Amino acid sequence: MSVSHASVHPIDEVPTTEGGGGGGGDQNNNNNNNNNINPPPRVRMKDIQGMPGTSGGLCLRVAQFIFAAAALAIMASTSDFPSVTAFCYLVAAASLQILWSLSLAIIDLYALLVRRSLQNNRVVSLFTIGDGVTSTLTFAAACASAGITVLIDNDLGSCGQNHCVQFETATGMAFICWFTTVPSFLLNFWSLASR
């Protein structure tokens, strides 16, 4: 008979506050305080490698920092970059990316050392917005610089009086930096959506 009915399934109660509940399931003592010897882990969602507070996440942040720093250093080493607005913008975007990635790398390192999970709604929201903004700015700077370098090299053919190699290398570094920021953003956004 096709009738809708309410199924009853047992659900394991998950502790929702830090340090509360859980632990000592088959103990009949009156240990009512929360100062357990082995407190329950604070991880409230699945930690995928690459998310904040994981070693994969730390690797991504370090890679972002290295490539952004390389893009900045190579672009700043040319004498004539201030004459093109897009190259100045690349330097600014790479600087912002360096600051952001370095801060997040330090937070990740701290979280790994004290074994603390960063899977908290507010923290992940903040990281997602920051990653979205910095990765968009870095990508925009890389694309603008790529447009200029292709114009100088292919369309005008005036690489003789310009530092084409440095411009192209800096642009490539900015693109690689963007490739390493996208997984961070997507993983953070995914973890924000999947709770």
Place this chain on the structure above:
Amino acid sequence: MSVSHASVHPIDEVPTTEGGGGGGGDQNNNNNNNNNINPPPRVRMKDIQGMPGTSGGLCLRVAQFIFAAAALAIMASTSDFPSVTAFCYLVAAASLQILWSLSLAIIDLYALLVRRSLQNNRVVSLFTIGDGVTSTLTFAAACASAGITVLIDNDLGSCGQNHCVQFETATGMAFICWFTTVPSFLLNFWSLASR
């Protein structure tokens, strides 16, 4: 006493196959076949305005189509756009965006007319990947064109012998087009992650 225990909560059984289960909860007849007069709706997840198959999603697709077509038409109306690679790339990216947005607009319109939900895992995955690729290409083209137009206008000051107004308008249209593709991508990605 702080012991972990399994709570028992009643759960409403949700029909997971099309047309199966549901309907006639308090009927005691032997209506065992699935040919109900009012079949259960096929929506398996919350439809947020802007997702595929909603009127908001259709509006976003139409807006994407209009702005991409405007960018393409304005850029193609200049005689010297083929001399700059970035402008050719803008035309190519806008063409791809037009094809994609038009296809999705037709699918959305069909889904709205037959009242069919598009919230299917494979369909949403496909839409998410397509939106991600087209929006990234459009944004890259817009940024590259912006780099060139700023170079021509501000850095070189040679707007006299170039169609600066058309170039800037086409770039602006491409940016607005990107602004309308981002909500589509993020909503699709969100609905993919939140199941």
